[in-house]
Amino acid sequence: MNILFVADxxxxxxxxxxxTFSMMREAQRRGHRIAACEPRHLTWRSGEVVHAVIRQVTLTGTEDWFRVDATVTRPLKDYDAVIMRKDPPFDDEYFYATHLLEQAQREGARVFNRPAALRDHPEKLAIMEFPQFVSPTLVTRSADEVRRFHAEHADIILKPLDGMGGMGIFRVGPDGMNLGSITETLNHHGATTLMVQRFVPEISQGDKRVLVIGGKVVPFSLARIPQGSEVRGNLAAGGLGVAQPITERDREIAETIGPLLSARGLLLIGLDVIGDCLTEINVTSPTCFQEITQQTGFDVPAMFVDALEHAVEEDTTVL
Structure with a gap:
């Protein structure tokens, strides 16, 4: 296959x-050809197909880890698979990129994850479809609603809807210290929506990343364990990543959500689970492949490329 990665x-x-590197490495190991571009390289001229300035690359296995074999301008539909792996934030430019990718899809490109599904599943809001798995959660702009939620649950977490890597996450305990100031910071005095959740104390055991690929559950999660006085387990916030077998509750959550979202065009999702509670559904560029593979020996990149090959073959059969 010829595989195009749209990435950073x-x-x-x-x-x-x-x-993304681990995906590329496994794909090349199998003999697939690798190319890469950034969302800024996508172009759509009226009356023409979506194309991009694309680098055809070879992974070298050396310190200079890739070699550019050629730079070409080519329609996205010419590739067997287009993998959208641009990291968050899901800002205006990410939003526009999904529209260009969706047009490329109409022209015949096979895009993973499906662009419309990326838009339809905001990573924090998506959990609200599955209330049976989440801790009490509020989405609001209202400072009064936040105060009522805190009065009910005493120990809460507040977070922006567009945060990543643990950015902008606050904990407010029973004393309510700084609740007003934190709310104003996150909701910009009522102009911006935020999420509030009851604090889950099992965060001390880790914020688990459970991967689902092609609707099937990876049997190991990566528990990202907060360090020191930090409440956030995110690796970007200094959390320690420890791979471990998934629990029965992890499996229940993943086997309920995974096939449903896979059918909507999400080949890869990353579920964040604290204790028994689902806290986020990552769809843009879920990570932790290498950490799980290195610590357990379970080859997550191989499972992903297996699923990609199957999805492309199935799509070709339908066409």
Missing amino acids: PLEVFQIYKDT
């Missing part, structure tokens, strides 16, 4: 942990 600049990849 290759030059900024931290290949010792980068999930």
Whole structure:
């Protein structure tokens, strides 16, 4: 296959942990051809198909980890698979990129994850479809609603809907210290929606990343354990990543949500679970492939490329 990765600049990849790199490496190992571009390289001219300035690359296995074999301008539909792996934030430019990718899809490109599904499943709001798995949660702009929620649950977490890597997450305990100030910071005096959740004390045991690929559950999660006085387990916030077998509750959550979202065009999702509670559904560029593979020996990139090959073959059969 010819596989195009739409991602951040290759030059900024931290290949010792980068999930997109691990996908590329496994794909090349199987003989697939690899190409890459950034969302800013996508172009759609009226009356023409969506195309991009694309680098055809070979992974070298050396310190200079990739070699550019050619730079071409080519329609996205010419590739067997287009994998959208641009990291958050899901800002205006990400939103516009999904529309260009959706047009490419109409022209015949096979895009994973499906662009419309990326838009339809905001990573924090998506959990609200599954109330049986979440801790009490409120989505609001209203400071009064936040105060009532705190009065009911005493120990709460507040977070922006567009945060990533633990950015902008606050905990407010029973004393309510700084609740007003934190709410004003996150909702911009009522102009911005935020999420409030009852604090789940099992965060001390880790914020687990449970991966679902092609509707099937990876049998190990990565528990991201907060360090020191930090309440956030995110690796970007200094959390320690420890791979472990998924629990029965993890499996129940993943086997309920995974096939449903897979049918909507989400080949890869990452579920965040604290204790028994689902806290987030990651769809843009879920990570942790390398950490789980290195610590357990379970080959997550191989499972992903298996699923990609199957999805492309199935789509070709339908066409």
